[in-house]
Amino acid sequence: MPQKNVVSLLLVAVIAVFCWQAAQSAPREDQDAELYRLFVDAFEHVDRNYVKGVDRRKLMEAAINGMLGELDPYSNFIDQSHYRQFDRQTSGQFGGIGIQISEKDGILTVISPLVGTPAYEAGVLAGDRILEVNGESIRGMPLRDVVSRLTGPEGTDVTLSIQHRPYDKEPKEVTLKRAIINIESVLGDSHDKNDAWDFMLDDDNKIAYIRLNAFTKQTAEDLTEALKELEAEGMKGLVLDLRYNPGGLLESAIQISDLFVDEGKIVSTKGRNTIERKFFAKKDGTLDEFPMVVLVNSSSASASEIVAACLQDHQRAIVVGERTWGKGSVQNVIELEGGKSALKLTTASYRRPNGKNIHRFPDSDEEDEWGVSPNDGFLVEFSPEEHRSYFRDRQKRDRVLGKRSELIKANGDDGNAKEEDNGDDEAKPFEDRQLKKALSYIREQLGEEKGKDGAPKEEATDKADTEKKDAEATADAAETD
Known part of the structure; x- marks a missing residue:
């Protein structure tokens, strides 16, 4: 067969396939266009005719969330106000001063400074109250908004008004230089x-x-x-x-x-x-x-x-x-x-x-x-x-109280103020049965569970339990952190 005829046949075949694909996709495209028009019509009717004015962006975000809600619990839309926080969590880094905070009765309290961060080095302590950020009162401010004011580019300054434990009458100001904070995982x-x-x-x-x-x-x-x-x-x-x-x-x-x-x-x-x-x-x-x-x-x-x-x-x-x-x-x-x-x-x-x-x-x-x-x-x-007791015990053991600094000296104490009583002390120490089982298994594997005569060997005392008891005894005797 002449080459010209072969090329002509191939061209006809390609055109035929293209036309078939177009015919197959046309119904889908028509259906999609109809669905898009349905959404736009509904959106415009709500925007123009709802009894009260609506925020068009919130309306669109709600529509996206509604669509994803039909899929599974794990698919969702991360809006602009939450995306920075989400990115920090997955990357494990952000620009800030290095404190864990919570809000109680409208007052922002430091749970713990993170070791080696600007806040830790400046002497910010667990239990300190933060009253202002850059001269702006944060009392009653949503926690998310406070975090956005505390975080920022590395090397920039942020000034805090702090009441040091046990809550001096006059707050002290401290200016911190933000650094890259690594989230501990x-x-x-x-x-x-x-x-x-x-x-x-x-x-x-x-x-x-x-x-x-x-x-x-x-x-x-x-x-x-x-x-x-x-x-x-x-x-x-x-x-x-x-x-x-x-x-x-x-x-x-x-x-x-x-x-x-x-x-x-x-x-x-x-x-x-x-x-x-x-x-x-x-x-x-x-x-x-x-x-x-x-x-x-x-x-x-x-x-x-x-x-x-x-x-x-x-x-x-x-x-x-x-x-x-x-x-x-x-x-x-x-x-x-x-x-x-x-x-x-x-x-x-x-x-x-x-x-x-x-x-x-x-x-x-x-x-x-x-x-x-x-x-x-x-x-x-x-x-x-036991789950609740675990969290209470874990929170106490995870907390870093802080270190001596010029900020502490300015408050007229040596950094050893008595920690505020949160009223959640338990009658007896929490026993972590799951961890105890894990340690028992490993000791057995290491040949430490039994003595030479085959009798059960007295279980080694966990260093963590010993340190905890020593720390509690010291706190009771000296009323220090």
Whole structure:
């Protein structure tokens, strides 16, 4: 056949295919156009005719939220006022002064300064009251608005009017220079004398304890640094606490899992319009020469479940505690308006290394396969009161009171003012049964649970409990922080 005829036939075939595709897509395009007109008509009628004036932007954001609300609980719209905060949480960094704050009766109170930050170095203390920011009263101001005034570009100044504990009659002014604040996501059980986290919980048996409260861009790097320090101290066992951890970045969960597993699949993800992705462990840098426990509970979700499932399936760690939340979906953050707002949209689901499901669907019951369950014999459930007691105890132990500085001296004391009584002291110390079970298992693995005659060896006293009792005794005797 002449080449000219072949080209003509190919051209006819291409045109035919194009026309067929156009014919197939035409109904869909017509339908979409009709739906868009429906939305615009409804929007315009509400805007023009509703009994009161409406904010068009709020109306549009409500429409977007309504649309996403039809999908699942995890897809949502992040508006301009919340996107900066969301970005801070996932990146783990922001420009600020480094304090944790809360509002009570319209008064802003410092929960704790963050170690090494401008606020900590300036002597801002837990319990201090902040009355003004840059000369503006913040009494009764929404917490979100206060945070926006305290945060800002690195190197800029912010002036606070502070009443130092125990609340001097006259507030003092202090000007702080904002710095890049790293949000702590890698924490220990208690602080040492320099206010740094002490990750070695049991000195006698060299059992470390690390708590992750989020999975940010910084978490894997910070965890690696903590593990290096612990290796230098002779770590022989590790408790990784993921309780109450709502998750975070998929990449962070993969990196952290890879620290402890030397080969095999970590997790797999599959979306509607994407091929299945499988993530595998690499041997380089793996820490797999010590017994390990992962603590989880019903509030451990998403990235927490990826790590717990991976270490459990590879028999790298025993899982202790309660069945996890059951969130086996991945959300993709899609920036809108040039990065001023975003869609957090569920785009894929994930499965644990053994291929089993993690996600708890709306019609799932207790007998179905979802979440990450503790290993046999390691289910330790907290009562509602134990959960509350845990948080009260944890808040006290996490708090950093502060350090001496010119600000403290200006208030006429030595920085040892008695901490305000919040009235939440318990009759007896909180017993963390889940942590106790984890420590018992690791000690057994290290051969520390039984004496030479085979009789049970008296359980080693946790350093954290000893330090807590010593601190309470010192506070009672000297009425100091």
